[in-house]
Amino acid sequence: MKRNIKLVISYDGSRYNGWQRQGNTSKTIQEKIEQVLSKMTGEEIEIHGSGRTDAGVHAKGQVANFITDSKLPIEQIKNYLNQYLPNDIAVLEVMEVKERFHARLNAVKKRYNYTIWNDNVPNVFERNYMYTVEEPLDLEKMKQAADYLIGEHDFKSFCANKRMKKSTIRTIYAINIYSAGSKIVLSFEGNGFLYNMVRIMAGTLIEVGLGEITPEQIVRILERREREAAGALAPAKGLCLEKVWYEGERL
Amino acid sequence: MKRNIKLVISYDGSRYNGWQRQGNTSKTIQEKIEQVLSKMTGEEIEIHGSGRTDAGVHAKGQVANFITDSKLPIEQIKNYLNQYLPNDIAVLEVMEVKERFHARLNAVKKRYNYTIWNDNVPNVFERNYMYTVEEPLDLEKMKQAADYLIGEHDFKSFCANKRMKKSTIRTIYAINIYSAGSKIVLSFEGNGFLYNMVRIMAGTLIEVGLGEITPEQIVRILERREREAAGALAPAKGLCLEKVWYEGERL
Numbered sequence: 001m002k003r004n005i006k007l008v009i010s011y012d013g014s015r016y017n018g019w020q021r022q023g024n025t026s027k028t029i030q031e032k033i034e035q036v037l038s039k040m041t042g043e044e045i046e047i048h049g050s051g052r053t054d055a056g057v058h059a060k061g062q063v064a065n066f067i068t069d070s071k072l073p074i075e076q077i078k079n080y081l082n083q084y085l086p087n088d089i090a091v092l093e094v095m096e097v098k099e100r101f102h103a104r105l106n107a108v109k110k111r112y113n114y115t116i117w118n119d120n121v122p123n124v125f126e127r128n129y130m131y132t133v134e135e136p137l138d139l140e141k142m143k144q145a146a147d148y149l150i151g152e153h154d155f156k157s158f159c160a161n162k163r164m165k166k167s168t169i170r171t172i173y174a175i176n177i178y179s180a181g182s183k184i185v186l187s188f189e190g191n192g193f194l195y196n197m198v199r200i201m202a203g204t205l206i207e208v209g210l211g212e213i214t215p216e217q218i219v220r221i222l223e224r225r226e227r228e229a230a231g232a233l234a235p236a237k238g239l240c241l242e243k244v245w246y247e248g249e250r251l
Numbered sequence: 252m253k254r255n256i257k258l259v260i261s262y263d264g265s266r267y268n269g270w271q272r273q274g275n276t277s278k279t280i281q282e283k284i285e286q287v288l289s290k291m292t293g294e295e296i297e298i299h300g301s302g303r304t305d306a307g308v309h310a311k312g313q314v315a316n317f318i319t320d321s322k323l324p325i326e327q328i329k330n331y332l333n334q335y336l337p338n339d340i341a342v343l344e345v346m347e348v349k350e351r352f353h354a355r356l357n358a359v360k361k362r363y364n365y366t367i368w369n370d371n372v373p374n375v376f377e378r379n380y381m382y383t384v385e386e387p388l389d390l391e392k393m394k395q396a397a398d399y400l401i402g403e404h405d406f407k408s409f410c411a412n413k414r415m416k417k418s419t420i421r422t423i424y425a426i427n428i429y430s431a432g433s434k435i436v437l438s439f440e441g442n443g444f445l446y447n448m449v450r451i452m453a454g455t456l457i458e459v460g461l462g463e464i465t466p467e468q469i470v471r472i473l474e475r476r477e478r479e480a481a482g483a484l485a486p487a488k489g490l491c492l493e494k495v496w497y498e499g500e501r502l
Contacts, residue, residue: 012375058376082372090373121333122341124263125309125380 002067004101005077007047008093009033009062014128014237015088019053019062029053029089033064036084040077041070050103050110050244054196056236058129061092061111061243065103101246109173109245111189114202114238119182130183131202131238137184137209139177144215145208146175146186148222149201156225158204160196160233168194168225177205187242196233204231253318255352256328258298259344260284260313265379265488266339269306270313280304280340284315287335291328292321301354301361301495305447307487309380312343312494316354352497360424360496362440365453365489370433381434382453382489388435388460390428395466396459397426397437399473400452407476409455411447411484419445419476428456438493447484455482 011029021030030047037045047064072080078094085091117123117130118137149172156168176187186205188198204221207213213221213231221229262280272281281298288296298315323331329345336342368374368381369388400423407419427438437456439449455472458464464472464482472480 010375012378079371087373087378088375090375092372120330121343122338124261124339124341127263127338129376 002069002099003071004065004067004097004099005074006063006065006093006095006097006101006103007033007081007091009064010060010090010092011058011062012088012128013053013056013058016055018055018057019049019051019059029062030064032085032089033081036081037066037068039084040072040080041068043068043070048103050107051193051241053239053241054199054236057239057241058237059241062241063103063107063244063246065097065101103244106246107192107244108247108249109189109191110193111187111242111244112193112198113240113242114186114188114198114234115240116184116186116202116206116238117182118179118184123182126183128237129240131235133206133210135210137206138211139179139184139209141211141215142186142205142209143177145205145213145218146177148215148218150175153222154225155194155197155222157221157227157229158197158200159194160200160227161194162227164194170194170197175201199234199236199239200227200230200232202238203234206234207231253320253350254322255316255318255348255350256325257314257316257344257346257348257352257354258284258332258342260315261311261341261343262309262313263339263379264304264307264309267306269308270300270302270304270310280313281315283336283340284332287332288317288319290335291323291331292319294319294321299354301358302444302492304490304492305450305487308490308492309488310492313492314354314358314495314497316348316352354495357497358443358495359498359500360440360442361444362438362493363444363449364491364493365437365439365449365485366491367435367437367453367457367489368433369430369435372433374433377434379488380491382486384457384461386461388457389462390430390435390460392462392466393437393456393460394428396456396464396469397428399466399469401426404473405476406445406448406473408472408478408480409448409451410445411451411478412445413478415445421445421448426452450485450487450490451478451481451483453489454485457485458482 047066050063081091115130117132120134152171172190174189298317301314332342366381371385403422423441425440
């Protein structure tokens with residue numbers, strides 16, 4: 001009897017070439033987890049993540065699932081993974097789910113946080129998890145600009161894949177912008193995100209905060225439907241996949 | 252006219268062989284800062300830290316001072332340091348102080364925090380700043396044990412230097428133990444600390460929390476005045492020098 005196992009995973013992406021397996025030569029998070037699971041079960045395990053994260057991007061709540069014949073208790077799978085995974089990958093939750101559950105296909109909502117250190121004195125302890133902007137950012141203007149991004153839009157201007165043939169329409173449910181001391185968090189919730197979309201939105205909002213783009217220009221940037229219209233790609237290290245929601249879960 | 256400059260420094264000690272300069276071969280925090288200051292002033296600058304921190308120990312408020320002929324404005328010194336220091340060392344404050352100020356000799360109080368991650372699921376983001384103890388710790392017992400350490404005592408049992416010829420009497424003003432989720436902080440304030448004293452106190456309190464030592468045994472451990480009486484040395488990465496106080500400052 002096959003079992004379908006869901007994992008909630010946290011990782012510091014600094015050392016990795018992103019989530020997705022790329023053959024045997026590169027170091028990815030998917031590979032590391034598959035290696036440990038394959039060793040544990042004696043099967044060749046393939047995991048399905050909720051989506052790729054790029055090189056250097058972090059996660060506090062990445063979700064993946066895999067099919068196995070193994071009868072190992074859930075708690076034992078969790079302990080085995082946390083014992084044998086490198087110390088920059090941790091499995092927070094393990095649970096058995098229905099046969100038809102698929103971490104990517106069934107995801108209905110995701111939250112990504114982009115964290116900025118807005119100070120000219122470096123933060124040494126969180127330096128790998130934040131992007132430093134030394135010049136003061138105007139939070140109010142960034143919030144005004146963010147409002148124009150909320151809702152259903154064609155986000156082609158915020159997509160790094162220029163040959164994207166599928167729909168570039170996505171819905172952003174919320175963008176929360178808040179600060180604590182010199183730390184500024186841009187928190188994006190949506191039904192899905194295009195390639196580099198969160199980092200391009202973050203880069204664009206930073207340019208608004210610096211006064212290089214006005215909040216109102218966001219309307220025109222969306223309308224133009226070309227990558228050149230939007231701001232720069234913000235660095236990977238500030239980005240973290242916080243949470244993935246599924247059908248039937250409270251949104 | 253000589254100026255005396257005081258620095259408040261933050262560092263991630265993971266990559267360093269501790270604070271103190273050890274000739275030209277080893278990588279220490281003192282050396283890194285002296286190199287940048289010497290380059291900036293064109294003089295051979297020597298800095299005096301409030302005390303050494305061991306390899307792998309961190310700081311949020313290490314204090315040091317140096318004498319210079321340079322007339323550079325304070326703000327410029329701060330910016331220069333933060334621009335040229337490695338990204339795991341930051342200078343939080345720079346100020347001109349009286350000629351007789353000495354960061355080590357005039358220190359009257361220090362606070363060290365020892366941070367424990369008490370969970371069997373790793374914390375990937377703060378893994379270099381906490382010591383993981385998987386078995387549950389009894390905080391109440393640790394607090395009871397800590398109470399026996401407060402006050403003026405001979406801490407010879409908590410000193411790693413067996414040939415220590417100077418006085419091993421120190422005063423602990425407070426030990427605050429608090430938790431937030433799976434994180435436990437042991438915060439020690441005292442007029443001075445012997446070699447490895449905080450890490451041996453932390454290691455001993457952890458053994459109390461695990462039920463291996465009773466709180467009351469602390470009395471006997473202090474009385475014995477030998478290193479073997481106390482618990483194990485807790486790992487360096489959990490330790491952080493939080494703050495140093497000087498005469499005339501509010502304690």
